[in-house]
Amino acid sequence: MNFIALRMLTGDRAKYLGLIFAIAFSTFLLENQTSIFAGILKRSGHPVVDLTDAEVWVMDPATQYFEETKALKDTDLARVRGVPGVDYAVRLFKGLPTARTLAGRFASCTVLGLDDATLTGAPRRMLLGSWESLREPQAVIVDEAGFRLLFPGAPLRLGDTLELNDRKVRIAGISDALPQFVNFPIIHARYSEAVQFQGRERKQLTFVLVRPVPGVTPADLARRIEAETGLRARTTGEFLWDCIRYYLRNTGIPVNFGITIVIAVIVGLVVSGQTFHLFTVENLRQFGALKAIGVTNARLAGMVLLQALLVWFIGYGLGTGLAAAFFEVTRHNIPTRHITLLWQNVVGVGGLMLLVVLGASLLSLRRVLVLEPAIVFRG
Amino acid sequence: MTAPSASLTIGQAPAVQCRGLHKSFGEGDARVHVLRGVDFEAHCGGITFLVGPSGCGKTTLISVIAGLLDSSAGAVELFGRNTERLPSGERIRFRRAHLGFVFQQYNLLPALTAAENAAVPLLAAGVRRRAAVDRAKALLGRLALGHRLDTLPSRLSGGQQQRVALARALIHEPRLVVCDEPTAALDHETGEAVMELLASTAVHPERAVIVVTHDSRLFRFADRIAHMDDGRITRVGHGGAAAAPDAPSSPHPPDPPSS
Numbered sequence: 258m259n260f261i262a263l264r265m266l267t268g269d270r271a272k273y274l275g276l277i278f279a280i281a282f283s284t285f286l287l288e289n290q291t292s293i294f295a296g297i298l299k300r301s302g303h304p305v306v307d308l309t310d311a312e313v314w315v316m317d318p319a320t321q322y323f324e325e326t327k328a329l330k331d332t333d334l335a336r337v338r339g340v341p342g343v344d345y346a347v348r349l350f351k352g353l354p355t356a357r358t359l360a361g362r363f364a365s366c367t368v369l370g371l372d373d374a375t376l377t378g379a380p381r382r383m384l385l386g387s388w389e390s391l392r393e394p395q396a397v398i399v400d401e402a403g404f405r406l407l408f409p410g411a412p413l414r415l416g417d418t419l420e421l422n423d424r425k426v427r428i429a430g431i432s433d434a435l436p437q438f439v440n441f442p443i444i445h446a447r448y449s450e451a452v453q454f455q456g457r458e459r460k461q462l463t464f465v466l467v468r469p470v471p472g473v474t475p476a477d478l479a480r481r482i483e484a485e486t487g488l489r490a491r492t493t494g495e496f497l498w499d500c501i502r503y504y505l506r507n508t509g510i511p512v513n514f515g516i517t518i519v520i521a522v523i524v525g526l527v528v529s530g531q532t533f534h535l536f537t538v539e540n541l542r543q544f545g546a547l548k549a550i551g552v553t554n555a556r557l558a559g560m561v562l563l564q565a566l567l568v569w570f571i572g573y574g575l576g577t578g579l580a581a582a583f584f585e586v587t588r589h590n591i592p593t594r595h596i597t598l599l600w601q602n603v604v605g606v607g608g609l610m611l612l613v614v615l616g617a618s619l620l621s622l623r624r625v626l627v628l629e630p631a632i633v634f635r636g
Numbered sequence: 637m638t639a640p641s642a643s644l645t646i647g648q649a650p651a652v653q654c655r656g657l658h659k660s661f662g663e664g665d666a667r668v669h670v671l672r673g674v675d676f677e678a679h680c681g682g683i684t685f686l687v688g689p690s691g692c693g694k695t696t697l698i699s700v701i702a703g704l705l706d707s708s709a710g711a712v713e714l715f716g717r718n719t720e721r722l723p724s725g726e727r728i729r730f731r732r733a734h735l736g737f738v739f740q741q742y743n744l745l746p747a748l749t750a751a752e753n754a755a756v757p758l759l760a761a762g763v764r765r766r767a768a769v770d771r772a773k774a775l776l777g778r779l780a781l782g783h784r785l786d787t788l789p790s791r792l793s794g795g796q797q798q799r800v801a802l803a804r805a806l807i808h809e810p811r812l813v814v815c816d817e818p819t820a821a822l823d824h825e826t827g828e829a830v831m832e833l834l835a836s837t838a839v840h841p842e843r844a845v846i847v848v849t850h851d852s853r854l855f856r857f858a859d860r861i862a863h864m865d866d867g868r869i870t871r872v873g874h875g876g877a878a879a880a881p882d883a884p885s886s887p888h889p890p891d892p893p894s895s
Contacts, residue, residue: 258759261748268747546743549704550804551732552760553725631699633739634816 258552262560263567265540273568276532280572280610281579283525287518287606288580288598294514296596301504302497303435303595304367304443308349310377311466312475314496315346315482318489322503323496324438326351328460329488336486337465342473343482347372349464350448353441354455357420358407366403366442368421370451377466380445386415386430391447396429402591403442404431419444421454436595438504525610529568530617537561537621541628548630557625565618573610577603650713651812651844652678652701657710659696670696671707672867680811682859683835683845685875687852693867694848698814701846703731715811732760736805738834740817742797744789744804750796751776751785754803761808768807775803779833795826799833806838813838815847819854831857 267273304323305314315337317327337346350370357363371378371391379388380398390396397419404413411417417428426446434443446454452461467490469478479490491499505511537544544557580598587593659671670693678684686694699705701712703719712720714734719727736757744753751772758768773785779799789797798818805813818834819827835857838845847858855861858875 260765261745261752261756261759264747264752265745542741542743543745546737546739546745547756547760549702549731549737550757550760551728551735553728556760629704631695631704633737633741633743634695634699634704 258556258560259563261547262563265543265560266536266564266567269536269539272532272536276529276536276568277572277575279525279528279532280568280614281575283521283529283613284573284576284606284610285579285583286521286524287609288577288602289583290514290517290521291602291606292580292584292598293596294510294518295599295602297438297510298501298504300436300595301438302500303437304351304369305493305497305500307380307435308369308378308466309381310379310468311349311464311493312469313467313479313482313490313492315465315467315486315488315490316463318487320489322500323351324500326463328458329462329465330460331462333486333488334462334465337467337482337488340478340482340485342469342478344468344470345375345377346465346467347375347377348448348462349378349466350451350461351463352451352455354421356407356442356444359418359420360408362407362409364403364406364442366421366444367437368444368446368451368454370446370448372466373447373449376447378445380430380432380434382433384431384433385413388430388432388445390429391445393427393429395424395426395450396446397426397450398430398432398445399428400432400434400443402434402436402440402594403444404428405591406440406442422456424450424453426450440592522609522613525613526617529614530620533565533617533621534624537624541624542633544625545628545630545632548628549633554626558622561618561622561625562615565614569611569614572614573607576610577607650677651680651715652676652684652846653711653713654697654701655711655713657697657700657712658708659693659700659705660708670867671700671710673710674864674867674869676701676862676869678812678844678846679860680844681839681841683839683847683857683875685855685858685861686846686848686864687850687855687861688864688870690850692864694864695816697864698816698846698848702735702737702812702814703727732757733808734811736808736810736813738798738801738805738813738815738818740820742789742794742801742821744797744800746789749786749788750781750792750800753789753800754807756804757808757810772803772807775807776800779803779837793826794822795830798822798826798830802830802834802837809843811843813843813845815845817848817850819849819851824851824853827851827854 317329319327334346334348337343352368353365354368355363356366369378376388376391379391384401388398391398408417413431415428419426469475475492479492482488482490547557584598588597654674654676657671657674660667660669662668674697688694700707706720711718719730722730751769754772754776755768758771759765776782776785779802781796781799784792784796819830822830831854855875861873861875862869863871
């Protein structure tokens with residue numbers, strides 16, 4: 258009977274293609290939007306993830322996430338170092354000065370000032386130059402996207418000059434830093450120089466980066482630092498989620514993407530549900546004939562579910578293929594780099610669309626199950 | 637002419653036996669009594685016509701006989717079994733194994749070819765597709781449709797579609813074939829041809845055939861005619877050539893076709 262179910266489905270070409278289009282469109286929209294949503298949220302935590310040398314971040318208790326910080330006192334570094342279980346603790350400055358090129362282009366930049374002695378937090382993925390060149394005077398490392406923004410059309414190269422707060426620096430390396438929430442250039446410099454790239458403030462220490470001694474977990478150490486210093490200490494994972502949660506709570510991003518996702522689900526459900534319903538209603542006499550002939554309700558349900566599964570499989574496959582093609586094209590562009598089709602979204606959307614299709618088919622199936630086979634005798 | 641509900645035996649024991657059959661629809665003031673104590677028999681080896689005006693309960697009666705509707709009271713026995721007492725699943729299996737249907741509107745599956753449509757009862761019974769379709773092709777060949785085996789119903793004439801439906805009704809060699817107005821959608825000439833085919837292929841010593849029709853010109857194909865009116869069998873008579881409306885000495889003029 259399975260082939261009858263499939264022939265019934267594919268026999269009505271317009272509805273068959275309509276169903277597949279609805280599922281494919283919804284799948285594409287959902288995978289596209291959820292992946293962009295996840296990509297943007299991931300970007301909010303990229304500064305934390307990109308800095309691989311730290312396992313615990315210590316900050317002022319008022320600091321909620323990476324972008325909005327309240328500076329610590331310089332003495333806080335020593336207090337943190339005094340907490341048992343700390344292997345090392347170094348300072349990190351984060352500023353948002355404006356960088357200018359000699360050609361007159363300018364852009365706000367995220368400047369990360371690294372501990373002069375250890376360069377803890379230096380970028381590990383370098384496209385040109387070495388992170389150790391930061392030890393040279395007036396040396397900075399710029400990320401690729403920042404370089405292309407500041408020097409449009411120029412090939413990646415070292416030696417160009419930038420001006421930050423009337424101080425000239427030389428590009429000594431180009432990194433492959435993960436993109437942040439806002440596409441500002443990311444500039445790494447030594448702490449002692451970075452603090453001079455923007456107006457002098459009384460307190461400038463933004464974070465203390467800490468690594469625990471072997472045998473102490475980052476989480477335990479973070480709690481210990483909080484207890485002994487009164488500062489806020491978060492593991493890298495906790496701080497990453499702090500950043501993501503901040504954007505979820507305080508921006509319109511979830512609402513905007515949520516609306517699109519809801520629309521995609523509704524479109525998928527309504528269009529596929531309506532089409533399935535029409536398909537079933539128009540075939541009620543045929544289903545009635547099959548019932549009269551002796552096909553059981555269970556078999557008919559199996560036939561309808563098989564039709565639903567086929568439509569889901571093809572529509573979902575097409576939609577996922579489209580989404581994959583979309584991200585394959587866009588992931589190479591600077592503004593949209595690292596926004597990719599996540600396997601979690603593919604699986605999640607697959608499950609959701611399966612529910613949509615099964616829901617639509619079950620709604621129409623109800624008509625078949627309660628159908629009185631005697632309908633076939635009515636002219 | 638026999639008395640109403642009198643037994644008129646053709647062949648052996650009745651294949652279909654209805655006693656005091658009642659069927660009503662709705663509740664309270666809206667309750668409609670469609671069958672009001674029907675006694676009816678059909679026998680193997682012949683065709684029993686069920687005739688009467690529209691709304692007299694013919695379709696309801698064959699629906700109850702076929703197990704598609706439950707009666708409100710009374711008993712239906714098919715080949716000695718009270719089918720209404722069978723559990724639902726067993727009743728469906730019984731129907732699948734022993735009943736064949738020919739519908740007024742054919743009810744062929746539009747996406748299946750003629751051969752595949754005819755094979756549906758075998759497929760429903762679990763016969764493998766190739767074997768089922770091969771048997772359907774052989775049967776359609778006998779019904780003079782060997783040249784349209786792979787044709788979709790939409791490309792068949794009404795008569796051809798009804799022949800496919802006839803093949804579907806007979807493919808699994810059922811013991812009872814129920815035909816509801818099998819010629820109503822056909823012109824008279826095609827209808828006659830379909831009835832001749834039905835009489836020549838469906839009638840079997842082990843099989844009973846019930847035909848509901850309005851068309852008195854087809855009465856000559858009947859072995860037995862049960863007249864129905866207002867939910868009751870009013871009389872039962874012989875069919876055959878003598879029952880045809882143009883027979884010179886017809887002992888019982890047929891009922892006029894109702895609207």
